[in-house]
Amino acid sequence: MELKPPAPPPVRLTAAGQKRLHDHAQAGYPAEVVGVLAGDRASGDVRRVHPLRNERSDRPDDRYEVSGMTLYRAEQQLIAEGMDILGYYHSHPDHPADYSAFDRDHALPDMSYIIVSVRQGAAVDTKSWRLTEDRGAMTPEPLILLPDPLPDPE
Amino acid sequence: MPCPVSIALPTALRSFAGGASSVSVDADTAGAAIDALLDQHPGLKKHLRAEDGKLRTFINVYLGEDDIRHLQREQTPLKAGDQLLIVPSIAGGRA
Numbered sequence: 001m002e003l004k005p006p007a008p009p010p011v012r013l014t015a016a017g018q019k020r021l022h023d024h025a026q027a028g029y030p031a032e033v034v035g036v037l038a039g040d041r042a043s044g045d046v047r048r049v050h051p052l053r054n055e056r057s058d059r060p061d062d063r064y065e066v067s068g069m070t071l072y073r074a075e076q077q078l079i080a081e082g083m084d085i086l087g088y089y090h091s092h093p094d095h096p097a098d099y100s101a102f103d104r105d106h107a108l109p110d111m112s113y114i115i116v117s118v119r120q121g122a123a124v125d126t127k128s129w130r131l132t133e134d135r136g137a138m139t140p141e142p143l144i145l146l147p148d149p150l151p152d153p154e
Numbered sequence: 155m156p157c158p159v160s161i162a163l164p165t166a167l168r169s170f171a172g173g174a175s176s177v178s179v180d181a182d183t184a185g186a187a188i189d190a191l192l193d194q195h196p197g198l199k200k201h202l203r204a205e206d207g208k209l210r211t212f213i214n215v216y217l218g219e220d221d222i223r224h225l226q227r228e229q230t231p232l233k234a235g236d237q238l239l240i241v242p243s244i245a246g247g248r249a
Contacts, residue, residue: 004197005169032247041165056247063247068214068221072241075165085165088244095248103246106212108166109201113246135200 004133009044011037011086011112011128012144020049022123025091025116031060034090036074037112041084044112045146048083050074063102064090087112087128094119097127099138107131107138114143156180157234161191164242170197176237184215185228187238202240214241 013021024033034054039047052074056063066074075085088111092098097117099107107113109131117125129138162176171177177194181187188209192199204210215222216239222230232238 005173007169034244056245059247062249063245065245066243068212068241068243069216071244072164072239090246092248100246100248102249106245108164108212108242108244110169111166 007110007130008041008086010130010141010144011039011044011046011114012146013046014146014148016148017046017049018126018145021089021114021116021126024049024051025089025118025123026121028054028091029118029121030093032056032062032064032091032093034064034066034088036071036078036085037087037089037114038075038078038083039086041086044086044144046086048078048081049089050078061093062095085111087114089114089116091116091118091123097125099129103129104131104135104138107135109133109135112141113138156182156186157232159187159232159234159236159238161187161238161240163240166242167198167201167240170201171195181232183228183232184217184222184225184230184238187232188215188228212243212245214243215239216241 035051037046039045052066054064056065097115113129116123128141128143130141131138160176160178179187179190181190202213
């Protein structure tokens with residue numbers, strides 16, 4: 001049985017990054033919003049909060065989806081700019097920042113999933129989650145805030 | 155007749171394949187290629203296939219520009235040198 005390398009470290013957000021994430025979540029309220037977190041996989045530093053379009057126009061209040069090729073193209077652009085894909089974020093309008101069974105069932109391994117709780121249009125809580133190895137749950141991971149701005153990558 | 159093809163992996167799945175971004179297998183269909191990938195790297199199985207053995211709904215497999223769901227699904231024939239691309243979609247929501 002091959003050994004899996006250790007999981008990447010938890011993501012670290014600057015205040016500006018967190019604001020961008022909250023601004024997106026608040027602007028999209030009462031719909032769910034979604035985006036990519038890109039940056040440096042070794043440190044977990046998020047250097048880009050990249051909004052995507054929620055394609056679930058049938059029920060945007062409690063679902064989000066981004067199709068494979070749309071996500072792939074967005075990620076390839078971020079990778080071409082020298083970044084790694086660290087995870088994804090989405091919002092829970094008028095709902096806690098806890099993961100749902102639906103979130104867990106659709107989660108990818110080794111990725112951080114940040115959930116922003118938006119109440120009455122205001123971001124009130126932000127948590128980060130990661131899928132367990134057996135896909136049975138998501139575990140909370142610390143959401144580390146960094147001084148702003150980050151130094152340029154070398 | 156199985157022939158050499160490659161399967162490109164997204165970032166999320168690479169650690170289950172020793173960090174590789176692409177894996178070479180011998181296969182004559184897309185499904186056989188995925189099974190060969192899982193034989194080499196069994197840790198990938200639970201993330202690619204659901205308990206019923208089908209590809210998880212958020213796992214898309216492309217041959218060139220085409221999703222194999224729009225071709226012959228896992229029976230999609232492959233020829234030497236083809237490259238499959240595993241492209242997850244992302245989905246979730248509060249409910």
